[in-house]
Amino acid sequence: MKPQHLVIIGGVASGPTAAAEARRTNPDLHITLIEKGPDVSYSACEMPLMLAGKVQHKDELVRYAPHELATAFNIAVETHTSAEEIDLEHRKLLVRNTKTGKSRLIRYDRLILATGALPIVPEALAISTQDVFVLRTLQDVLHIENRIKAQDVHHAVVIGSGYVGLDAAFALKQRGIRVTVLAPSGVLAKGLGETMQAVALQRITSEGLCVRKERATGLEKARDGKIIAVLTDKGEKIGCDLVLIAVGTSPATELARKAGLKIGVSGGVVVDEQMRTSELGIWACGDCTEQKELIFGVSIAAPLSLNAFRSGRVAGRNAARNAPRNESNPMPRTKAAPPSGRSATLPPIVFAAAIGLGDIEIAHTGWTQEMASKLGKDTVSATITHKTASTFTDHSTICITLIAERKTQRLIGGQIVGGNRSADRINVITALLRKGGTVGDLYDLDYVYSPPLAPSKDPLMVAARSLQKQF
Amino acid sequence: MKPQHLVIIGGVASGPTAAAEARRTNPDLHITLIEKGPDVSYSACEMPLMLAGKVQHKDELVRYAPHELATAFNIAVETHTSAEEIDLEHRKLLVRNTKTGKSRLIRYDRLILATGALPIVPEALAISTQDVFVLRTLQDVLHIENRIKAQDVHHAVVIGSGYVGLDAAFALKQRGIRVTVLAPSGVLAKGLGETMQAVALQRITSEGLCVRKERATGLEKARDGKIIAVLTDKGEKIGCDLVLIAVGTSPATELARKAGLKIGVSGGVVVDEQMRTSELGIWACGDCTEQKELIFGVSIAAPLSLNAFRSGRVAGRNAARNAPRNESNPMPRTKAAPPSGRSATLPPIVFAAAIGLGDIEIAHTGWTQEMASKLGKDTVSATITHKTASTFTDHSTICITLIAERKTQRLIGGQIVGGNRSADRINVITALLRKGGTVGDLYDLDYVYSPPLAPSKDPLMVAARSLQKQF
Numbered sequence: 001m002k003p004q005h006l007v008i009i010g011g012v013a014s015g016p017t018a019a020a021e022a023r024r025t026n027p028d029l030h031i032t033l034i035e036k037g038p039d040v041s042y043s044a045c046e047m048p049l050m051l052a053g054k055v056q057h058k059d060e061l062v063r064y065a066p067h068e069l070a071t072a073f074n075i076a077v078e079t080h081t082s083a084e085e086i087d088l089e090h091r092k093l094l095v096r097n098t099k100t101g102k103s104r105l106i107r108y109d110r111l112i113l114a115t116g117a118l119p120i121v122p123e124a125l126a127i128s129t130q131d132v133f134v135l136r137t138l139q140d141v142l143h144i145e146n147r148i149k150a151q152d153v154h155h156a157v158v159i160g161s162g163y164v165g166l167d168a169a170f171a172l173k174q175r176g177i178r179v180t181v182l183a184p185s186g187v188l189a190k191g192l193g194e195t196m197q198a199v200a201l202q203r204i205t206s207e208g209l210c211v212r213k214e215r216a217t218g219l220e221k222a223r224d225g226k227i228i229a230v231l232t233d234k235g236e237k238i239g240c241d242l243v244l245i246a247v248g249t250s251p252a253t254e255l256a257r258k259a260g261l262k263i264g265v266s267g268g269v270v271v272d273e274q275m276r277t278s279e280l281g282i283w284a285c286g287d288c289t290e291q292k293e294l295i296f297g298v299s300i301a302a303p304l305s306l307n308a309f310r311s312g313r314v315a316g317r318n319a320a321r322n323a324p325r326n327e328s329n330p331m332p333r334t335k336a337a338p339p340s341g342r343s344a345t346l347p348p349i350v351f352a353a354a355i356g357l358g359d360i361e362i363a364h365t366g367w368t369q370e371m372a373s374k375l376g377k378d379t380v381s382a383t384i385t386h387k388t389a390s391t392f393t394d395h396s397t398i399c400i401t402l403i404a405e406r407k408t409q410r411l412i413g414g415q416i417v418g419g420n421r422s423a424d425r426i427n428v429i430t431a432l433l434r435k436g437g438t439v440g441d442l443y444d445l446d447y448v449y450s451p452p453l454a455p456s457k458d459p460l461m462v463a464a465r466s467l468q469k470q471f
Numbered sequence: 472m473k474p475q476h477l478v479i480i481g482g483v484a485s486g487p488t489a490a491a492e493a494r495r496t497n498p499d500l501h502i503t504l505i506e507k508g509p510d511v512s513y514s515a516c517e518m519p520l521m522l523a524g525k526v527q528h529k530d531e532l533v534r535y536a537p538h539e540l541a542t543a544f545n546i547a548v549e550t551h552t553s554a555e556e557i558d559l560e561h562r563k564l565l566v567r568n569t570k571t572g573k574s575r576l577i578r579y580d581r582l583i584l585a586t587g588a589l590p591i592v593p594e595a596l597a598i599s600t601q602d603v604f605v606l607r608t609l610q611d612v613l614h615i616e617n618r619i620k621a622q623d624v625h626h627a628v629v630i631g632s633g634y635v636g637l638d639a640a641f642a643l644k645q646r647g648i649r650v651t652v653l654a655p656s657g658v659l660a661k662g663l664g665e666t667m668q669a670v671a672l673q674r675i676t677s678e679g680l681c682v683r684k685e686r687a688t689g690l691e692k693a694r695d696g697k698i699i700a701v702l703t704d705k706g707e708k709i710g711c712d713l714v715l716i717a718v719g720t721s722p723a724t725e726l727a728r729k730a731g732l733k734i735g736v737s738g739g740v741v742v743d744e745q746m747r748t749s750e751l752g753i754w755a756c757g758d759c760t761e762q763k764e765l766i767f768g769v770s771i772a773a774p775l776s777l778n779a780f781r782s783g784r785v786a787g788r789n790a791a792r793n794a795p796r797n798e799s800n801p802m803p804r805t806k807a808a809p810p811s812g813r814s815a816t817l818p819p820i821v822f823a824a825a826i827g828l829g830d831i832e833i834a835h836t837g838w839t840q841e842m843a844s845k846l847g848k849d850t851v852s853a854t855i856t857h858k859t860a861s862t863f864t865d866h867s868t869i870c871i872t873l874i875a876e877r878k879t880q881r882l883i884g885g886q887i888v889g890g891n892r893s894a895d896r897i898n899v900i901t902a903l904l905r906k907g908g909t910v911g912d913l914y915d916l917d918y919v920y921s922p923p924l925a926p927s928k929d930p931l932m933v934a935a936r937s938l939q940k941q942f
Contacts, residue, residue, distance in 0.1 A: 007486050043919060044925065045921070045922060045927065046922050047864060049863045049864070049922055054863045055863050060863070083498075099531035111729065136539070179569075206934075232577070242759055304917075304919065304920070304929050305920050306918060306920060306927070306928075308664075309927075349917055350917040351917070352917040352918070352919050353919055353920075353921075354919035354920065354921045354925070355921045355924075356864075356921045356922070356923035356924040361924060363632065363919050363924075365917070365919070370656065390517055390520070392517060392520045392525045392526050392531070393520070393525065393827075413562050413564050421892065421895060423919065423921070424892065424895040424896065424924065425895065425898070426919055427896070427899045427916065427918055427919065427929070427931070428898045428899050428902050430916055430917050430919075431899050431903050431906075431908070431912075431916055432902050432906070434908075434910065434912060434917070435902075435903070435906035435907075435908055436915060437902070437905075437906055441902075441905060441906065444818050445898065445901055445902055445905060446775075446777065446820055446821040446822070446836070446901050446905075447777060447821040447823070447898055447901075448823050448824055448825035448834050448836070448894065448897055448901075449775070449776050449777060449824075449825065449899065450515060450516070450824075450825045450826045450827045450894070451516060451517050451519075451520055451827070452827035453825050453826075453827045453832060453834075453894050453895065454825070454895070456514065456516065456776055456777070456780075457777075457780075458898070460898070
């Protein structure tokens with residue numbers, strides 16, 4: 001009997017994870033992973049370290065070269081291969097070689113979409129010059145790297161101030177480039193409330209980044225194609241010789257949309273807790289999907305590394321296993337392939353992220369008060385400033401915001417901005433968020449104390465106390 | 472009507488906290504705090520920093536001098552005053568001035584015992600010389616400090632390797648003194664299991680401390696009273712010119728015992744969740760008490776700073792309030808003193824502690840497998856080694872042990888030994904311990920990831936995965 005064919009579209013993070021887990025789950029499966037770019041299996045989150053000069057060669061960021069990935073998990077890996085269309089009825093995938101332009105059809109039995117997310121480029125900025133970049137793939141980093149090496153860059157403008165924008169801005173600054181960040185809606189606005197945005201902004205500015213509240217409305221380039229300036233909504237012209245557009249990403253769902261798969265409110269492919277899409281036989285994982293959020297149960301796009309890895313594992317497992325007949329599964333159980341492995345599920349997620357920028361640490365988890373308010377939630381919040389350790393030892397200042405539901409005192413989010421040893425504490429809040437913990441739980445916690453490691457009253461305890469007083 | 476008189480015995484940590492909370496609760500109360508030593512309200516945990524030369528004067532460790540404490544909370548503070556006996560029937564306390572030796576009686580209506588703990592000195596080592604010390608009070612530090620300043624100390628032997636012993640050993644080492652630590656039952660044996668003791672020992676040794684497995688069986692001193700050597704159970708003579716005995720503490724309960732108050736299995740004064748002792752009208756708090764432990768519900772002595780502070784607050788609140796008649800309370804409700812404040816309770820505790828020794832961070836929470844086994848608990852554990860951050864940034868090695876109940880997969884403890892940024896993670900485990908979290912909860916947690924702050928797979932997640940595989 002011919003083995004079933006699992007095709008995985010996307011090779012950066014969740015795709016390779018899905019492939020590895022699929023192989024572990026089912027040794028008989030024929031597995032093909034296709035990737036439209038030249039690289040697979042690399043650490044996108046560490047790419048800014050290359051811009052900062054801390055990573056010398058792109059290979060250091062690559063876990064598996066294409067042929068290594070193929071060998072490691074006994075799969076076929078096809079790079080430079082873009083998926084163009086899914087023929088659901090005949091279970092065929094139209095793919096195109098991005099180098100030759102040639103197309104062909106691949107028959108599949110099971111399909112995993114791991115197409116990731118695409119950087120958003122506002123129409124007014126969609127101007128092609130050799131000096132305007134996005135930062136999404138390893139190739140993007142190489143392009144920026146080549147640009148910096150080819151010609152001195154004196155002033156870079158980073159449009160956007162999310163994680164990617166700030167990471168890149170700090171990296172360029174570490175390379176000795178003057179950097180201006182355009183942050184019309186504040187810094188890390190997705191994760192920080194207004195108060196903490198102000199705290200973060202103050203720290204970021206004091207580290208030597210110029211942050212402006214303007215929105216980029218256009219780019220001015222010279223006849224030879226070189227960038228001259230970024231134009232802003234305040235009528236300013238910010239002269240520069242490199243531009244990075246980092247205003248956010250959106251799930252890459254064109255393929256799924258065309259095939260009629262259900263797309264969610266956040267713009268991601270809708271999946272259930274087993275990573276099954278609306279179409280039998282197709283799973284999806286990583287940044288192209290939307291996830292169920294734990295606290296309020298809403299669906300959100302959460303383009304996070306851990307999420308890509310976890311959802312990839314779940315999709316790989318479930319797509320690869322031969323389910324018993326009584327489970328909804330397109331693959332009939334045969335003698336050759338008995339049911340293998342239990343199905344996996346992805347628990348609802350808490351949206352939590354962090355960033356380290358030189359001596360600044362920023363982290364957040366759950367909901368900001370502003371976002372919760374948009375969902376109609378009545379919340380209470382408190383912000384405190386404290387220290388990370390005894391004043392007789394190395395220590396830094398830490399600011400913490402906590403947010404809780406007014407009615408139940410259940411914690412719904414937290415934000416941290418501080419110096420060394422600040423951000424780690426966010427995981428403590430997340431642990432309580434996962435277990436439905438209250439402000440009281442955070443206060444009652446048995447924090448460890450040792451002068452070089454923490455002050456006698458942990459900042460989280462002080463923050464919890466401050467929030468308790470608001471009720 | 473004459474105001475009620477609350478007497479608090481003990482002025483270091485939980486005593487002053489109780490006094491402050493009592494005053495906040497009841498402005499009418501007459502409050503007296505007595506302390507047998509000359510100092511009140513100081514940071515005992517920071518005393519090793521003085522030995523290390525990071526704190527120049529003892530006053531830096533003192534939050535309130537006696538007269539400041541008196542003024543701040545409108546109380547009477549009597550130092551050099553030792554409580555000798557409680558006359559329960561007549562509610563009188565026999566006290567003795569430790570300078571003059573004179574005794575007198577103090578009438579009380581309500582009493583709080585905050586007598587702390589005493590360093591254990593094995594009989595064989597109870598030899599008085601000017602070179603043998605314990606490290607419990609501010610005066611102890613000053614004595615050691617004076618000894619070091621008066622005469623060169625070349626080699627110090629620290630007998631015991633708990634938190635106090637190791638903290639002091641490292642502090643002396645930082646002062647340029649060669650240090651030998653005697654650790655017959657391993658390092659930090661109360662908090663670390665066998666595996667992590669070995670890891671900790673290896674790190675401590677590599678930082679330049681000499682740790683020997685021998686037990687001290689005696690001290691040899693010269694005719695002039697100077698110490699010559701520590702004698703060990705292996706027949707060794709370890710020549711030295713300073714000895715610190717740090718084999719542990721026991722609750723200071725002599726006064727409570729003599730008065731017939733109930734003493735628990737751990738040797739501490741028995742209190743309920745309101746910090747009431749077995750005797751109506753007497754509360755106790757801090758290191759002299761035993762606490763209910765959350766996970767298995769047993770009573771333990773937990774001489775921790777946070778515990779002293781929290782139990783002090785509860786005792787102060789409950790002893791000071793004028794309870795309604797229907798609550799069991801020795802103080803009748805009067806017109807002059809209406810019921811004031813709700814009663815406070817101390818939630819069961821999780822035993823968690825940490826220590827920072829130069830580049831070494833050690834922390835633990837909950838139960839070791841060895842201790843749980845003594846309670847007849849069937850547990851499973853796993854130990855992993857990982858890194859604290861991306862290898863392209865500053866990072867260190869971290870070892871984590873997790874312990875869970877075999878039947879329920881409920882987490883019951885964790886241990887961490889590592890470099891910079893290791894110990895903080897213990898609070899995440901404690902958060903789950905408090906909420907009855909399982910190994911799965913620790914695995915599912917939404918750890919933040921940023922290359923300088925954490926690796927893509929958080930060490931706690933890796934540890935949880937390793938433990939999951941044991942089931």
